[in-house]
Every structure is written in C-alpha cells, then in structure tokens.
Amino acid sequence: MSPHPEPINLRIVRADYANESHGKALVLLLDAYARDVAGGGEPLSDFAKANLIKSMAARPQVYSVLAFDxxxxxxxxxxxxxxxxxxxxxxxxxxxxxxxxAYRGQGIAEKMLAECEVIARERGAVKMTLEVLSGNTRAVRLYQRIGYAGYQLDPSMGSAVFMQRLL
Structure with a gap:
C-alpha cells in the first residue's frame, strides 16, 4: 500500500491565467508551497493572493504548468x-x-518540468536555470537526475553562486 494517494487521472496542463479554475489552483498550490518549510514557512500575503494571477497574466515572459488528479x-x-x-x-x-x-515521490514534478522544457524549446530558449535549497535533498536529486547541474565558466573562477538583495 502506498503511503500517499496515487493520482488516478493525472493531467499535466499549461496554465491559462484567464481560466478561473487554473488561477485558483495556482494560488492554492503556491500558498501551500509558501507555507512549507522549503518555501519559507509563511503563507502568501493577502495582496499576493488577490493580485498574483492578473500580475502573471500581464507578463508574457511568465508561464506556468499545473498538475491535476x-x-x-x-x-x-x-x-x-x-x-x-x-x-x-x-x-x-x-x-x-x-x-x-501527499503526492510527492510519484514523478509529478518531473512530468511538469518536462512540459516546461517543451515550452522553453518552443520559445527558443538556450537553457533552463533553477535554484534549490541544498537541504532539499529530494529535489536536488531529482534535478540532477534530469540533467540540471551547477555551472562554472572557468574552474579557476569557481562555481556560480545564487545571491539575493531584498528591496
């Protein structure tokens, strides 16, 4: 017996920000992620919940992929x-x-990332990048298994480092 529910009708879809059910799903999923320790452990703000979909829709450089059972x-x-x-x-x-x-460990992220790659290729992208917390070992293993790796231009200059400055 599986420790988590098995999706019986898994669908991987390109999000349509004009589709109300896609918008609600995206906000619900992102809020759940934000509340998770890997997402910072804090819920999305009311502002983000109210404005996320219209703000994403206004930016043609943004796209999303959703998974449904x-x-x-x-x-x-x-x-x-x-x-x-x-x-x-x-x-x-x-x-x-x-x-x-409840659905982790079933290959859902891998299937969504595969669709993201299809879209990236359609857009003519030369590469895909991501950042992951080093303690999120399950995610790190997934990303490495599907071809993501740290990078460097010249070994004498060391590896690339992800940094931020809050505004």
Whole structure:
C-alpha cells in the first residue's frame, strides 16, 4: 500500500491565467508551497493572493504548468523567461516547483518540468536555470537526475553562486 494517494487521472496542463479554475489552483498550490518549510514557512500575503494571477497574466515572459488528479490540483511549476546575452537567446528560470505533500515521490514534478522544457524549446530558449535549497535533498536529486547541474565558466573562477538583495 502506498503511503500517499496515487493520482488516478493525472493531467499535466499549461496554465491559462484567464481560466478561473487554473488561477485558483495556482494560488492554492503556491500558498501551500509558501507555507512549507522549503518555501519559507509563511503563507502568501493577502495582496499576493488577490493580485498574483492578473500580475502573471500581464507578463508574457511568465508561464506556468499545473498538475491535476481529475479536478484536484496536485502541483505547479512557474517559469520566467530571461535573456542570455552570451547566446543572444532566451533562457528560462524555473522559479517555483511545488507538489502537494501527499503526492510527492510519484514523478509529478518531473512530468511538469518536462512540459516546461517543451515550452522553453518552443520559445527558443538556450537553457533552463533553477535554484534549490541544498537541504532539499529530494529535489536536488531529482534535478540532477534530469540533467540540471551547477555551472562554472572557468574552474579557476569557481562555481556560480545564487545571491539575493531584498528591496
């Protein structure tokens, strides 16, 4: 017997921000992710919940993929297109990857990321990037297994480091 529910009708779909059920699913899933320790442990703000979908829809460089079991939302991936100046082509940053806790370990994130890659290729992207907390070993193993790796341009300069500055 599985320790978690098995999706019986898994659907991986490109989110349509104009579709109310997709919007509700995206906010629900992102809020669940934000509340998880891997997402910072705090719920989304009321402002984010109220404005997220229309703000994402207003940005053509943003796209999302959702996973459903029938009509039950299971997971999401949010991607943001950037630009590689060296390649003079788009790149895609995988910004959020989330699967509801009860459904983890079933390959749902891998299937969503595969669809994100299809979309990235359609957009002419030269690469996909993501950041992951080093303590999220399950996610790190998944990303490495499907081809993500740290990078460096010249070994004498060391590996790339993800940094932030809050505004």
């Amino acid at each position: 029938g009509e039950t939302p299971l997971g999401l991936v949010n991607c943001i297109e950037g630009f590689s100046t060296f390649a003079c082509k788009p790149l895609v940053n995988v910004h959020d990857v989330a699967v509801m806790a």
